[in-house]
Every structure is written in structure tokens, then in C-alpha cells.
């Protein structure tokens with residue numbers, strides 16, 4: 001310690017220890033920060049805002065579908081609302097939510113590092129994300145876009161008279177923030193691990209984030225190129241997708257889904273990352289089959305690239321090609337199933353503590369399994385022909401993205417909330433909101449499986465009267481779900497001031513993020529930790545912690 | 552942190568004449584591209600043009616992007632990227648090349 005800091009220390013009250021939150025004050029100390037923890041918080045605030053924007057559109061869609069007549073929204077407005085719901089939720093919430101908000105905060109802590117490998121690039125990625133989001137907001141305010149989040153040609157290139165260009169430009173820009181985050185994570189995991197933290201001692205969160213980052217890096221550029229070609233054709237008439245100009249509209253779908261199927265794994269792998277940590281923490285056990293779970297993440301990342309045309313079975317692709325893609329789709333279920341079985345095996349005969357994160361874990365496992373298995377229905381060509389573009393598909397991917405990713409995200413928020421803020425959330429309220437979300441979610445989306453299977457198509461504002469009962473149930477569920485999502489906004493905010501002080505390791509969990517104070521100091525660790533224990537090795541970790549305390 | 556445990560990347564300095572030689576080769580190959588575009592090689596038009604383009608891209612990656620003196624990890628990254636491009640092409644062509652085979 002230099003003399004000057006010694007001098008300063010005398011003026012700090014003992015209980016107000018320095019941490020990343022009170023190190024600096026003022027707007028610019030946040031907007032120009034290079035601290036991965038503060039950037040994580042910036043992301044957390046921005047994705048939360050956009051989640052509620054996307055949620056508003058969802059709620060309006062559900063209100064319209066309360067009655068069979070298209071009476072609340074005109075068909076044009078309805079088209080715009082489901083498009084904006086999809087774009088905002090996917091590009092501006094689900095893709096960045098866990099990696100860029102929670103991952104940013106937790107990953108360097110887990111590795112025993114002071115920061116990510118490229119702190120300035122990390123900040124740049126947030127500004128790029130915000131630039132893309134501003135394009136999104138601009139589109140919302142000035143009249144919307146009606147292509148669906150998939151921007152299918154030829155509608156997007158030739159016919160739509162809405163803001164296709166500004167929207168695709170926004171998605172194009174936001175893609176780069178995800179590329180930079182992926183790059184940053186990969187380099188950090190390779191180069192910044194604490195002494196002794198070998199690859200097979202890494203928490204499974206890190207393995208899953210590594211797999212996510214690979215997908216971000218390899219898939220997102222293809223989306224950028226595809227959207228760029230779309231913009232070129234729409235504005236300059238360059239013939240890529242228009243048959244009259246020598247192009248092919250199905251080529252757009254190939255290129256788009258080459259990104260967008262792997263993008264599902266950009267959303268679900270980080271949720272799986274959170275689930276692994278929570279299962280270990282609340283069963284107080286080593287994850288069963290650690291290496292299988294670790295390699296399953298990489299297998300999901302790889303196989304996820306080989307299945308995209310299952311979105312195109314009825315788009316006029318070759319039957320032979322469709323058979324290959326159908327087969328490969330069945331394969332990708334294997335590593336996901338390995339994970340689910342291993343988490344369940346970890347819980348077997350464990351004494352599980354049922355705190356809120358663990359409730360979300362149980363929600364995740366059940367809902368993700370339903371989502372995954374109905375995904376296999378859809379991957380089978382015959383069934384897909386029957387239910388394609390129906391509410392069955394809508395229900396399936398919401399079970400994955402909301403039942404899976406959002407559950408994982410909320411598990412992570414609650415699990416690391418004490419680390420992020422230094423305060424505990426109120427357990428009773430949090431359990432109530434977890435319950436509301438689980439009930440509300442199932443009530444919203446399970447009826448959609450049924451109504452889709454009997455033939456209700458997606459993306460229409462009016463429907464046949466016999467579908468009304470199931471739609472009313474779904475809208476009622478959406479109301480419960482909304483309450484469940486709004487509740488944490490209040491109690492988490494409340495806990496910032498009134499929550500119980502957390503201490504460094506409130507869950508008694510294993511991991512370097514629990515080996516530093518809550519909230520962590522700006523430089524994460526006062527001394528560089530040396531890792532002598534395997535992942536989730538409780539006795540060894542607790543022994544090591546006692547020894548450091550005694551030093 | 553273990554970010555300085557021994558094997559710092561070796562900085563190989565490529566002599567200037569090599570750069571000029573590569574540049575010269577690229578110019579010649581560009582000339583060939585222009586020339587063969589005016590000669591009708593029948594079915595070979597496309598393969599020949601692509602072959603020249605691939606040679607040019609390889610030269611740029613090896614020398615101008617310094618791959619030839621890079622670590623094995625860099626090679627893995629570059630070859631991996633081309634593998635991914637291969638996945639994109641092979642699976643897209645599994646559609647286009649078999650679309651006309653009718654089975655009913």
C-alpha cells in the first residue's frame with residue numbers, strides 16, 4: 001500500500017468498505033467505465049428495459065386474441081406488433097440477456113481475473129448494442145415494421161412499405177456487440193484463468209459460456225452478411241434473392257437460419273450455464289458427470305450448426321436435403337438430454353434447499369424438456385407439415401425461450417443478486433413471483449400447443465370462434481405471467497436498501513466468485529486466488545477458504 | 552493471472568521484398584482473372600475463375616495476414632472458420648443439387 005492510500009483509509013468509515021459500486025460516483029463513472037461489473041449492470045438495465053418493451057407488444061397481442069374478431073388492433077397493426085415483439089425480445093433481450101449482463105459480471109470473477117481480456121472492447125460492445133437498440137426504438141416510434149422477425153424475402157425486399165431498412169440495420173449493428181462479447185469471453189477464458197484453474201476445474205458455467213461465445217463468433221457474421229445483402233437488394237436492386245434478378249428467395253432462408261438456429265443456442269446455452277451452477281449450489285454436490293456436461297455444451301454448439309433447414313421443410317427445399325436435416329435435428333437432442341439427465345442425477349438423493357433460484361431450476365428442467373421434446377415433433381418432417389406455422393410452433397419455441405432462457409435468467413439474477421448488490425432479495429416475495437411465473441407461463445403457452453395442433457395458424461389477428469376458449473385461457477395466463485415479471489422489479493429494487501446484508505458466500509457455494517466480498521472490490525480480488533480444488537469440491541473449497549482467512 | 556507464462560508470440564518480421572513479390576503475384580493473378588473472363592472455357596469458366604480467386608485469397612491470408620508465421624492456435628482458428636464455411640456450402644448444396652430429384 002502506498003502512503004497516500006494509507007492516509008485516505010483513515011477517513012473511510014469501517015462499514016463502508018470500498019467496492020465497485022462506491023469506488024467512483026457520477027454518470028460518467030458509469031458511462032465511461034471499463035469495469036466488467038459496471039458494464040454488466042449497464043447491460044442488465046438496458047435488457048430489462050427492452051424486455052418490458054417487448055412484453056408490452058406481447059400483452060397487446062394477447063389482448064387482441066381474447067376475442068375471435070380482429071377488433072382491438074387492425075391487421076396491419078397486429079402484423080407490426082408481433083414483428084416488434086419478436087425483434088425486441090430476440091435481438092435486444094434474449095441474445096444479450098445472460099451472456100452480456102450476468103456473464104459479463106460473473107465470468108471474470110469465476111476465473112479469478114481482474115477483468116475481461118479487453119475491457120475497452122467490452123464497453124464498446126455495450127455502445128454498439130445501444131446504437132442498435134436506438135434503431136429499434138426509432139422504428140417503434142416512427143411506425144414499425146411488419147415482416148416478422150425473420151425478414152423473409154420477397155416480402156421484406158419488394159413488398160413491405162414499413163421500416164425494413166432501419167430495422168435490419170439495427171439488428172445488423174447489434175450483431176457486432178454480440179461478436180465482440182463472444183471474442184472477449186473466448187480470449188478471457190483462454191488467457192486469464194487464475195493459477196491452478198485448469199480447464200477441467202472450470203465451473204460448468206464457463207464451459208457453457210465458452211460454447212456460447214463460439215456460436216456468437218461463428219454464426220453472427222453470417223446474419224450480418226445476410227441482412228446486408230437484404231438491404232442491398234431492397235435499396236439498390238442487387239439481385240440476390242429476387243428470381244427476376246437471378247436470385248433465389250429460399251437462399252435467404254438458408255442464410256438466415258444458418259444464424260438463427262444456432263442463435264437459439266446463444267439463448268439456451270447460457271441458461272444451461274446458470275442451471276449447472278444453481279444445481280451444484282443448492283444440492284451441495286458435484287455435478288454428476290462433470291465432463292459429459294462440459295462436452296455436451298460444445299457438442300450442442302457444433303451440432304446446432306447442422307440442423308437449420310428444419311425451419312424450411314415446407315419452403316420448397318429438396319426432400320433428400322430435408323431428410324438429412326431431419327436426422328441431424330434428432331442428433332442435437334442427445335447432448336441436451338445428457339445435461340437434463342445429469343442435473344437430475346445430481347439432485348437424486350441430495351438434500352436440496354428450495355430457495356428461489358432452485359425453484360427456477362425446477363421450472364427450467366420441466367419446461368425445457370417439454371420444449372425440447374416438442375422440438376423433436378417439429379423436426380420430424382411429417383408432423384412438421386401438419387403443424388408448420390401453427391400455434392404449436394409458437395408454443396414450442398416459447399417453452400424453450402421463455403420456459404428455458406428466461407427461467408435460467410431469473411435463476412441467475414436471484415442466485416448472484418447478493419454478489420452483485422451485497423444484499424439478499426426477500427425470499428418470500430421471490431418465491432411467490434417464481435410461482436406466479438411458472439403457473440402463468442404454463443397457462444399462457446400450454447393451450448397454444450392444443451389450439452395449434454387442431455389448426456389455429458400463427459400471425460393472424462382474427463381466428464375461428466371454436467378456438468376462443470383456449471385463447472382466453474392463454475390471455476389469462478399472460479396476465480398472471482406479467483404480474484410475475486413485474487413483481488421482481490419492486491422487491492429487487494426494495495432490497496437494494498432494505499435487503500439483508502449478504503456476506504461473501506450466502507449460499508455456501510463453491511466458486512471463486514464466492515471467495516471475494518459482496519459486492520466485490522473494483523479489482524475483484526485483493527490477492528490473486530490460487531485454485532487447489534476441483535469444480536464443486538465442497539470440502540476442499542471450504543478448507544481453502546478457511547486457510548486464506550487465517551493468513 | 553497466467554497471461555505471461557513463457558511463450559510470448561514470436562514476432563517474425565517479414566522482409567519487405569517478400570511483400571512486394573506477393574503484391575506482384577496478386578497483380579498478375581488479377582490480370583489472369585480479367586483475361587480468362589474474356590476467354591470461353593465452357594464448363595471450366597467457373598472452376599478456373601474460382602481457382603485463381605482461391606490462390607489469391609490464400610496468398611493474402613498467408614503473407615499479408617501473417618498466418619504463415621503464426622502459432623498453431625491461429626491456424627486452428629483459420630482452418631476452423633473455413634470448415635464452418637464448408638458446412639454452410641455443403642448443406643446448402645445438399646438442397647440445391649438434389650432439388651430436381653423427384654421421388655414420387
Ligand SMILES: [Cu+2]
Pocket residue numbers: 260261264307308310311
Ligand atoms: Cu431450429
